[in-house]
Amino acid sequence: MSEFSIITQYFSSLGAGGNVLLSVGDDGAALRVDNGYELIVSTDTSIAGVHFPDDLFPEDIAYKAVGAAASDLAAMGASPIGMTLAISLPQYDELWLHGFSQGLAAASGAFDLPLIGGDTTRGLLCITVTVMGQCPAGQKLLRSGARAGDLVCVSGSLGDSAFGLSMLQGKERGLDIDFEDQEFLLSRFSRPTSRISLGTRLIGQASSCIDISDGLLADAAHVADASGCKLVIDSTKLPLSDALVSSIGRERAIELALGGGEDFELLFTLSASNPLPDGCTIIGVVEAGEGVVCDLMTKRDGYDHFH
Amino acid sequence: MSEFSIITQYFSSLGAGGNVLLSVGDDGAALRVDNGYELIVSTDTSIAGVHFPDDLFPEDIAYKAVGAAASDLAAMGASPIGMTLAISLPQYDELWLHGFSQGLAAASGAFDLPLIGGDTTRGLLCITVTVMGQCPAGQKLLRSGARAGDLVCVSGSLGDSAFGLSMLQGKERGLDIDFEDQEFLLSRFSRPTSRISLGTRLIGQASSCIDISDGLLADAAHVADASGCKLVIDSTKLPLSDALVSSIGRERAIELALGGGEDFELLFTLSASNPLPDGCTIIGVVEAGEGVVCDLMTKRDGYDHFH
Numbered sequence: 001m002s003e004f005s006i007i008t009q010y011f012s013s014l015g016a017g018g019n020v021l022l023s024v025g026d027d028g029a030a031l032r033v034d035n036g037y038e039l040i041v042s043t044d045t046s047i048a049g050v051h052f053p054d055d056l057f058p059e060d061i062a063y064k065a066v067g068a069a070a071s072d073l074a075a076m077g078a079s080p081i082g083m084t085l086a087i088s089l090p091q092y093d094e095l096w097l098h099g100f101s102q103g104l105a106a107a108s109g110a111f112d113l114p115l116i117g118g119d120t121t122r123g124l125l126c127i128t129v130t131v132m133g134q135c136p137a138g139q140k141l142l143r144s145g146a147r148a149g150d151l152v153c154v155s156g157s158l159g160d161s162a163f164g165l166s167m168l169q170g171k172e173r174g175l176d177i178d179f180e181d182q183e184f185l186l187s188r189f190s191r192p193t194s195r196i197s198l199g200t201r202l203i204g205q206a207s208s209c210i211d212i213s214d215g216l217l218a219d220a221a222h223v224a225d226a227s228g229c230k231l232v233i234d235s236t237k238l239p240l241s242d243a244l245v246s247s248i249g250r251e252r253a254i255e256l257a258l259g260g261g262e263d264f265e266l267l268f269t270l271s272a273s274n275p276l277p278d279g280c281t282i283i284g285v286v287e288a289g290e291g292v293v294c295d296l297m298t299k300r301d302g303y304d305h306f307h
Numbered sequence: 308m309s310e311f312s313i314i315t316q317y318f319s320s321l322g323a324g325g326n327v328l329l330s331v332g333d334d335g336a337a338l339r340v341d342n343g344y345e346l347i348v349s350t351d352t353s354i355a356g357v358h359f360p361d362d363l364f365p366e367d368i369a370y371k372a373v374g375a376a377a378s379d380l381a382a383m384g385a386s387p388i389g390m391t392l393a394i395s396l397p398q399y400d401e402l403w404l405h406g407f408s409q410g411l412a413a414a415s416g417a418f419d420l421p422l423i424g425g426d427t428t429r430g431l432l433c434i435t436v437t438v439m440g441q442c443p444a445g446q447k448l449l450r451s452g453a454r455a456g457d458l459v460c461v462s463g464s465l466g467d468s469a470f471g472l473s474m475l476q477g478k479e480r481g482l483d484i485d486f487e488d489q490e491f492l493l494s495r496f497s498r499p500t501s502r503i504s505l506g507t508r509l510i511g512q513a514s515s516c517i518d519i520s521d522g523l524l525a526d527a528a529h530v531a532d533a534s535g536c537k538l539v540i541d542s543t544k545l546p547l548s549d550a551l552v553s554s555i556g557r558e559r560a561i562e563l564a565l566g567g568g569e570d571f572e573l574l575f576t577l578s579a580s581n582p583l584p585d586g587c588t589i590i591g592v593v594e595a596g597e598g599v600v601c602d603l604m605t606k607r608d609g610y611d612h613f614h
Contacts, residue, residue: 021345026450026533027382027518028349030442033340038328042335043391043437045426075334084350086393086435119352119435126430128393130350130437135337143333211334226333 010101011085017114019081019134029116031082037134042072048125052190053168058096060190061127062103063110067192068213069129070111071264074199075211077141078133082116083108086130088123111194141202141209141268146227150207150269152284153276155195157241158216159253162260164189172248181243188241192264199266201277206268215261220292223267230289231269233258235296239281258294317408318392324421326388326441336423338389344441349379355432359497360475365403367497368434369410370417374499375520376436377418378571381506382518384448385440389423390415393437395430418503448509448516448575453534457514457576459591460583462502464548465523466560469567471496488550495548499571506573508584513575522568527599530574537596538576540565542603546588565601 015023022030033039046065048054056064066083073080085104089097108115113131164185166172177185195211202209208227212219216238220231238257245253269286276282284294322330329337340346353372355361363371373390380387392411396404415422420438471492473479484492502518509516515534519526523545527538545564552560576593583589 022447022449027379027516028347028385028438028440030383030447031346031348032444033346035342039338039340039346039439040335041338041389041391041424041437041439043393043424043426043435045393045395045428045435047395047428047430050429072334076337078335082348084348084437086350086352086437088352088354088433117348117350119350121352121354121433122357123354123433124431126395126428126433128350128352128426128435130348130391130393131335132346132348133335137339140329140335140337142329209334 010097011104011115011118014105014108014115017082020114020116023114023116029082031116031132033134036137038137040073040076040078040133040135040140041130042069043128043130044069044072045126045128056168056190058099059103062100063107063191065127065129066104066107066111066113067194067264069131070113070194070196071192071211071213073131073133074195074266075141075209076135077139077199077203077209078135079200080111080113080131080133080196083113083129083131085115085118086128087118088121088126090124111196136203139203141199141206143208143210143223143226146208146223146229146269146286148229148286148288150271150286151282152231152233152286153270153280153282154239154265154267155198155280156193156265157239158212158263158265159256159260160185160188160241160244161262162256163244163248175247177247181247184243185247189262192262194264195266198277202268205274206270209266209268212263212265212267213261215259216267217258217292217294219267223269224291230287231284231292232287233284233292233294235294237281237283258296317404318411318422318425321412321415321422324389327421327423330421330423336389338423338439340441343444345444347380347383347385347440347442347447348437349376350435350437351376351379352433352435363475363497365406366410369407370414370498372434372436373411373414373418373420374501374571376438377420377501377503378499378518378520380438380440381502381573382448382516383442384446384506384510384516385442386507387418387420387438387440387503390420390436390438392422392425393435394425395428395433397431418501443510446510448506448513450515450517450530450533453515453530453536453576453593455536455593455595457578457593458589459538459540459593460577460587460589461546461572461574462505462587463500463572464546465519465570465572466563466567467492467495467548467551468569469563470551470555482554484554488554491550492554496569499569501571502573505584509575512581513577516573516575519570519572519574520568522566523574524565524599524601526574530576531597531599537594538591538599539594540591540599540601542601544588544590565603
């Protein structure tokens with residue numbers, strides 16, 4: 001079966017959307033960017049064995065690849081308008097492709113990202129998703145706007161995804177974890193929530209925004225660097241899920257919340273006069289200075305490289 | 308050296324452009340799509356050993372990857388506004404990256420495609436370029452507009468690229484080819500011309516357009532299918548370079564012009580009342596019917612699958 005047929009059979013049904021003028025099938029796709037808006041673009045590559053375990057379900061591989069890219073749109077405050085997918089596959093495996101297409105359809109729907117084009121090649125499993133969205137002109141959320149006095153906030157709960165990955169890697173077999181908690185924690189790794197609605201809501205509200213992909217402290221450092229100020233984080237305020245705390249205890253949960261990656265929650269700064277959106281938590285303040293400070297840092301050398 | 312540093316060191320200098328509002332460094336990039344225009348997007352993946360020989364110079368790998376994607380914009384009649392690059396690399400090789408960045412810079416300049424974002428990962432060499440351009444709303448060139456009576460035209464010369472690849476693969480060692488001709492034919496493979504200016508000029512003129520990546524007959528079949536008509540091609544009219552004909556003779560040159568891939572020239576249809584742009588050749592006519600017919604087909608069974 002040719003590459004073209006694979007694309008046609010599995011992916012071309014996902015191409016419709018409000019801003020899609022022309023989808024898969026010609027030399028390129030066409031999208032409308034609305035008047036008064038600018039185009040936001042981000043590209044993310046996922047590789048088997050690096051970004052996800054080789055044996056992750058194809059449904060989840062697809063969902064996670066799209067979710068990770070969608071999270072960048074959320075961090076800019078952009079409304080999704082479309083995506084392209086470049087996928088390299090070791091062989092034609094109908095069952096695998098069927099699963100992958102199911103996950104792709106689910107993510108396309110969840111994040112409102114019609115699939116408007118792509119490329120299929122032979123090679124080691126490698127997935128590159130390019131997402132496109134639009135923002136009111138000049139109002140996109142940047143990493144660089146945090147100012148002393150702002151509050152540091154995050155959405156959702158932190159650390160779940162890192163623990164979910166650890167479970168998938170078979171590192172947590174000694175633990176006795178409730179089945180529903182397992183499901184929740186695994187899904188936090190494989191089915192990122194990517195806070196698109198929150199991002200668009202933060203336009204005109206947040207002074208800076210980033211999505212948490214490298215880990216809270218590392219991403220906070222990106223905001224501190226870009227904004228030229230210091231982020232002070234209170235470890236006692238970190239939002240932790242009940243599932244995570246009851247599985248591994250509060251101390252290790254905080255470690256994962258600070259250093260674990262791929263939460264795909266939003267970290268943003270807000271002047272104290274702006275309301276805190278539902279589902280978000282204040283975890284610190286912005287001060288003059290540079291870098292990131294957390295009360296646990298003096299106790300734990302492992303975080304030193306984030307200074 | 309971290310992935311981020313690689314991107315910053317080598318690629319972030321290529322990010323400026325007239326429609327670039329925000330380049331590499333935040334969660335996403337921002338582009339302006341001008342009022343009255345629509346966004347055109349295309350994604351192309353190149354894999355070592357599949358799309359180019361493993362030992363192709365990194366300068367050429369970069370140039371060709373960008374040129375191939377740019378050619379899709381040309382085929383739509385779009386003006387380039389930016390591109391993202393996702394590259395997977397087996398190891399950190401400063402010399403290789405330096406060469407790659409030189410080719411990337413050359414292509415970015417040649418095709419007016421600022422590099423606005425990307426992702427760098429570890430893995431087998433794999434390059435995905437997503438290009439973005441803009442077209443006057445509703446006027447993009449499609450494969451589907453050819454009508455009986457139109458002329459079939461191509462830009463440049465055909466078959467050079469396929470022969471350049473064959474030389475790179477060491478298959479032509481018995482031939483005595485002039486050095487300048489060698490250089491020209493190799494460059495036709497590794498440095499595609501990607502007819503951006505011609506594409507924009509054909510807006511409002513050509514009734515259909517496609518770029519020749521799979522080979523003339525195969526791509527002509529795509530136009531015939533999309534347009535619901537028959538393309539009749541006269542093999543005696545195919546534009547052949549002097550370098551190709553003097554290297555391998557007219558008969559083999561015609562074979563490569565019909566079946567060889569990656570010319571990255573434009574194949575378009577034009578009503579007889581429209582002027583033929585400079586550097587283009589009329590190679591046939593559109594008739595009622597379906598498929599592609601070429602006078603050589605009756606003699607050569609090898610072309611049967613293009614019917």
